[in-house]
Amino acid sequence: MKATQNPPTAGTVTIADLLRMAALYLRRHGWHQGTYYRPTTDTPTPPACVAGAIGIAAAGHRVQHFSQLTPDTLGDYLAALDAFVDYLDTTAPVFLVDEDGFVIDEHTSPYSWNDDPARTAEQVITALETAADEWDDLHTTGGENR
Template sequence: MKATHQPPTVQVSPADLLRMAALYLRRHGWTQGIYYATTDALTSPACAVGAIGMACAGKPLMHPVLLSSADENTYRQSIAALVDYLDAFAPIFHIDEDGHLLDEHTSPYSWNDDPGRTAEQVITALEKAADEWDRLHTRGGENR
């Protein structure tokens, strides 16, 4: 390979990141109330959004602005795909004492941190959100 040769780049979709996040949680564990159980470990247990960050950055991601603009965009699209899935299939909405809706969409943070939540539910939601993203954005493996 010549020094000027540019190797082909692989386009990672939000569905890819969601599946990688689910795999990360299966291999390294899940946590609640914090992105990563310990930030000094390369593979510490993570919450749903923390796992998406690990899948995107390959290390604990404390803020998405530390990513390249393309990676940050895919990271944010992945979280949006998870929120869309949760809104449709596992909504949690917060109502104030006057009965007004406080949140228009299900927060992946509140959903992850719900005391009744299990690691398997989080992993399954990530995988199903990925399937839903693929269903809406691809046709026969090709982007729509």
């Protein structure tokens, strides 16, 4: 390659990459509970909840609702959120049960998990990073997609 040529910058971004980017976002900009982002007008990068951080990782900017994502970005967002829920289902299952003891929702909600009053930012960041590692273990061989 000649010095004047630009190296290729496009690459495949995996679900694990999105989860790690969400964790990095939370490390850099802070974690939040209750809404996707801490209400603020003074910064384009406010503290975020786990779903908000995954949304920023997928879209590259803040979105108020997943319906604001493009179809491709929406697919990436939902796949990353699903991978995170799969991780939570195996490590921190929280199921909704009705008054008769029947399971209403068989999957852990990332929103209620994030908003648990006992939850910490470090737990959220660690969970995102560990979910990314698990995704890599299941979907890659030697760093290459399976």
